[in-house]
Amino acid sequence: MSHKLAIMFDLENTCITSWDNPQPIDEKINFIKKSLENYKNVCFDIKYGIFSYAIDHEFEKDKAIKIIEDIFPDIKIDKDLVPYFDELMEKFGNNYIMKNELISILGKELMFQKWTQNYGCDFVLFDDMLSSQSCLITRKISNRTFYDIHMIRV
Numbered sequence: 001m002s003h004k005l006a007i008m009f010d011l012e013n014t015c016i017t018s019w020d021n022p023q024p025i026d027e028k029i030n031f032i033k034k035s036l037e038n039y040k041n042v043c044f045d046i047k048y049g050i051f052s053y054a055i056d057h058e059f060e061k062d063k064a065i066k067i068i069e070d071i072f073p074d075i076k077i078d079k080d081l082v083p084y085f086d087e088l089m090e091k092f093g094n095n096y097i098m099k100n101e102l103i104s105i106l107g108k109e110l111m112f113q114k115w116t117q118n119y120g121c122d123f124v125l126f127d128d129m130l131s132s133q134s135c136l137i138t139r140k141i142s143n144r145t146f147y148d149i150h151m152i153r154v
Contacts, residue, residue: 004121011052013128019054049081
């Protein structure tokens with residue numbers, strides 16, 4: 001693992017029950033907290049973000065950040081690592097495609113991989129919508145630079 005790491009959280013059905021009823025899901029939160037301790041033991045430069053389809057617009061970022069920081073009080077979410085769905089639509093969709101269509105075409109894993117391409121660090125994503133329990137992908141940024149994406153289904 002490289003020295004820089006971004007740990008990303010999904011919201012609905014991963015950390016909370018739903019956007020409208022943001023109750024923590026204790027079993028999943030406990031698993032994530034144990035995993036965070038393991039990452040903190042091997043990496044000293046960690047940033048935290050949120051990658052969730054529940055955040056449709058930029059003005060919803062603050063609500064999402066508050067939810068995660070309330071659940072994990074010892075971390076600080078980097079607002080630059082909280083994309084909202086309108087931003088993802090601009091980047092990966094077009095004017096003729098709907099949100100559900102883009103989700104079904106790209107899926108969570110591919111959308112996350114594409115979004116991480118502009119960042120020079122390793123990523124970890126905790127999410128309930130992943131197709132496999134755990135997946136590690138190495139992506140090449142330049143001729144000599146490689147970064148890992150570790151996606152963990154919770």
